[in-house]
Amino acid sequence: MEHAWVHGDDGWTATAPDGLLGLLAAPEPPAAWVHVDSLDALADAARQAGVPESVVRRSVAGGGVREPRHPQLRRLPGGGRYLVSPTLTYDAATRDVRTGLWAALVVDEVTLTAEEGPGALLDDVLEHLGDAEHLPQDRGSHVFAAVLMSLVRRAGDVEAGIGEAVADVEQVVFTPDAGDPAEVVYDLKREIAEARRALVPLLAAFPELVAEQEDSRRETRTMRWMRRLDAVLTKVDRHLDAHDDLLGDMLNVHLSRVSVRQNEDMRKISAWAAIIAVPTLIAGVYGMNFDHMPELHWLVGYPAALLLMGGAAFWLFRLFKRSGWL
Numbered sequence: 041m042e043h044a045w046v047h048g049d050d051g052w053t054a055t056a057p058d059g060l061l062g063l064l065a066a067p068e069p070p071a072a073w074v075h076v077d078s079l080d081a082l083a084d085a086a087r088q089a090g091v092p093e094s095v096v097r098r099s100v101a102g103g104g105v106r107e108p109r110h111p112q113l114r115r116l117p118g119g120g121r122y123l124v125s126p127t128l129t130y131d132a133a134t135r136d137v138r139t140g141l142w143a144a145l146v147v148d149e150v151t152l153t154a155e156e157g158p159g160a161l162l163d164d165v166l167e168h169l170g171d172a173e174h175l176p177q178d179r180g181s182h183v184f185a186a187v188l189m190s191l192v193r194r195a196g197d198v199e200a201g202i203g204e205a206v207a208d209v210e211q212v213v214f215t216p217d218a219g220d221p222a223e224v225v226y227d228l229k230r231e232i233a234e235a236r237r238a239l240v241p242l243l244a245a246f247p248e249l250v251a252e253q254e255d256s257r258r259e260t261r262t263m264r265w266m267r268r269l270d271a272v273l274t275k276v277d278r279h280l281d282a283h284d285d286l287l288g289d290m291l292n293v294h295l296s297r298v299s300v301r302q303n304e305d306m307r308k309i310s311a312w313a314a315i316i317a318v319p320t321l322i323a324g325v326y327g328m329n330f331d332h333m334p335e336l337h338w339l340v341g342y343p344a345a346l347l348l349m350g351g352a353a354f355w356l357f358r359l360f361k362r363s364g365w366l
Contacts (some may be wrong), residue, residue, distance in 0.1 A: 042057040042074060042075070042076050042085060043057070043073065043074070043162075044056065044057040044073065044074050045072070045073045045077045045169075046063060046070045046071065046072050046073075047072070047149075047179050047182065048070060049070035051169070051170065052073070052166075052169045052170075052182070055132060057074065057102075057106070058262070059202065062077055064089060064090055064150065064323065067120060069149070070149075071149040071150075071151075071179040071180050071182065072149065072150050072151070073090055073150075073151045073153070073154075073183045074150075074151070074152045074153070075153045075154070075155075076152070076153075076154045077154070077155070078156055079100070079141065079154045080141050080144055080365070081154065081158055082100045082145065082152060082153075082154040083096055085102045085152050086099075086100055086145055086147075086152050089150050089152060089194050090150070091147050091150065091351050092118075092147075094117065095116050095145075095147055096103075096119060096361075097119060098105070098114075098116060098122075099116060099120075099122035099145055100118070100122070100143065100145055101115065105169075105314035109125065111124050111125055111126060111240070112231040112241065113175060113202075113241070113244075113245035113248060115203070115216065118147065118148070120146055120147040120148070120304075121144075121145075121146045121150075122143075122244070123142075123143065123144045123145075123146075123184070123358065124142070124143045124146070124147050124162070124241070125142050125189070125241050125242055125245075126139045126140065126141060126142075126237075126238035126241065127139065127140040127141065127155070127157060127159030127161050127191065127238075127277035128159070128194050128195050128198045128235055128238050128239075129158050129159055129160070129194070129198065130197065130198040130202065131199035132201055132204070132205075133227065135146060135205050135227065136222075136231060137202070137231040137234045137235045137238075138157070138158045138159075138234075139159075139234065139238050140155060140156055140159035140161075141155070141156045141157055141159075141185065142154070142159060142161055142191065143155075144181070144187050145182060146180070146181070146184050147314070148180060149180035151180070151182075151183035151184060153165075153183065153187065153246075156330060158281070159194070160364075161187075161190050161191070161194065163191045163213055163353065164190035164193065165183070165186045165187055165223075166186075167190075168185075168189045169182060169183065170184045174189075174265060175265075176265070178198020181224075181360050183217065188249075188269055189265070189269060190243075191242060191277055192269045192272050192273050192276075194239075195235075195239055195242070195273065195276050196272060198235055198274050198362065199235070199276045199279050199280055199283075200278070202228065202231065202235065202240060202280065202283055203279065203283060206228060206283045206286060206287060209221055209224055209225060209228060209287070209290065212224070212282060213225075213290045213293060214292050217268060220294075221282050221290075221294060222291065222295075225287050225290060225291045225294070227286070229281065229284060231288050232280050232283055232284045232287070233284075235280055236277065236280050236284075237274065238259075239276065239277055239280075242273055243273060243274070243277060243313055246259060246266070246270040246273060247270065249266055249270075250267060250270055252265050264333060276347050302349055303356075307366075308366055310365070311356075311357075311360035311365040311366050312343075312366075314344075314356055314360070315353045315356045315357055315360070316353075317352055318349065318352040318353055318356065319349035320351065322345060322349050322352075323349070358366075
């Protein structure tokens with residue numbers, strides 16, 4: 041299914057995809073945006089919108105150096121761009137990071153986008169398009185800028201959700217008898233790794249975009265929002281790295297506490313084994329039933345042996361108790 045918008049005096053308004061071709065064929069065509077539901081349909085939509093076949097082949101049709109679904113930012117002949125970036129969402133209930141894929145092809149003042157996966161980024165892009173104050177003056181770059189803003193904001197939301205989850209795990213780690221948090225820590229570290237992998241294409245693309253704006257000496261408003269997004273994205277990556285380090289520290293603390301508890305358990309086991317060993321030794325000697333054992337013929341021999349075993353066990357118990365082993 042296709043969706044289409046055009047830029048006019050009232051900003052970006054929805055239009056019927058069937059009527060878009062006529063608008064683009066006008067002597068002064070408006071800036072247009074076409075969104076399709078899958079990357080497979082992006083090439084056909086680009087051809088229908090009048091994008092040159094050479095540009096289509098070098099971008100969405102897979103005729104370039106990279107596979108068209110590979111995360112990338114590619115400059116195209118004539119000043120166009122082709123961006124493929126993972127999208128991020130965070131489920132607070134399950135603490136899962138989910139990734140999708142967003143593609144944007146910008147040629148002159150025509151922008152074509154497609155999304156796959158659970159990202160649901162379209163509403164965010166439309167929201168940013170409604171805030172014209174923060175968009176570049178070049179109307180052909182509006183959608184591309186809104187896409188970048190949405191990707192960065194979504195990454196920030198995911199980082200904030202992960203930060204709350206890390207804080208919850210921290211409470212569990214430092215709460216006595218709160219259970220074993222190791223599995224939760226490992227799961228969160230895996231989700232952080234997935235989020236950081238998704239940010240790599242954007243982290244690599246933004247310095248290139250900023251340098252491109254500086255080289256072209258375009259309007260300062262474009263420079264401002266580009267630098268701001270670059271700074272926000274870098275901060276998100278640093279925070280994710282800090283969360284990962286904190287989880288590693290918490291895991292080390294947890295393992296240290298487990299080791300201490302295991303040592304305490306081993307000391308208790310060793311102490312009780314020593315206590316049991318003394319009466320076992322005495323009983324074993326008496327169980328040999330030698331003929332030449334005077335105690336066997338004493339009236340008090342049996343009670344004396346029991347008293348010796350009990351006294352030795354009690355003495356060892358007091359000794360281990362005083363030393364902290366029990």
